[in-house]
Amino acid sequence: MNFGFWICDSRFVGKSKIRNLKSKIVIISFIVAASENNVIGKDNKLPWCLPTDMRYFKNVTWGMPVIMGRKSYESLGKALKGRTNIVVTRNKDWKVEDAQAVQTIDQAVTLASQTDTKEIFIIGGAEIFRSALPSADRIYLTLVHGNFDGDAFFPGMEPGEWKLASNRDCVADDKNPYALSFQVWERKLLILL
Ligand SMILES: NC(=O)c1ccc[n+]([C@@H]2O[C@H](COP(=O)([O-])OP(=O)(O)OC[C@H]3O[C@@H](n4cnc5c(N)ncnc54)[C@H](OP(=O)(O)O)[C@@H]3O)[C@@H](O)[C@H]2O)c1
Secondary structure, eight states: OOOOOEEEOGGGGSHHHHHHHHHOOOEEEEEEEEETTOEEEBTTBOSOOOHHHHHHHHHHHTTSEEEEEHHHHHHHOSOOTTSEEEEEOSOTTOOOSSSEEESSHHHHHHHHHTSSOSEEEEOOOHHHHHHHGGGOSEEEEEEESSOOOOSEEOOOOOGGGEEEEEEEEEOOOSSOOSOEEEEEEEEOOEEEO
16 A cells, blocks of 8 residues: 655644745744853843854854844844844834844745745844744754853753754853854654655
């Protein structure tokens, strides 16, 4: 007997995701630095200064569209150069010259998908990560080895939904006071028989 099978991915359950799949296949990636207790920010700033991670972030995202929440844009203070910057805000009147503003994450993903890249990056912060996690295919996680005080957190990843594709450990040094692990997590595919 012959069994056909479908390989699918739970993020395509929502109608908007099916539309995205049909128009163009793009990888939706998160890139984030989070501590062992999942802190990513405090007082709308990063809780650390880690030049090695900043270099990694720049290398991975260079030339790609980046999507961020309005608060993260304001924390940066300006758009990231060499990248198409898309800012999500519910405020229709919010405008800046160096980034495109949209009102929903779906609009941001659609706009980013229109650029000539196969991967788009959601770069935070906490609220955007929380809402967009079901749509993410890949997570570039810099694990900062330490526990921090903070008010912005990375949402928990369901262990059954993700597999670790790569890991590179990096010891602390003069300029980077915490050890880091550069990890790439891929969403597991579901095989429906
Ligand atoms: N460690 C890291 O990798 C990393 C990366 C990025 C940011 N961060 C940190 O994270 C913190 C900021 O995170 P946050 O959660 O406070 O703010 P955020 O996610 O950057 O921005 C939140 C704002 O984005 C808009 N927004 C969010 N979800 C939306 C949706 N579904 N539809 C429409 N608009 C939406 C709203 O803007 P309006 O209020 O204008 O409507 C909301 O107030 C900072 O401390 C920053 O330094 C850390």
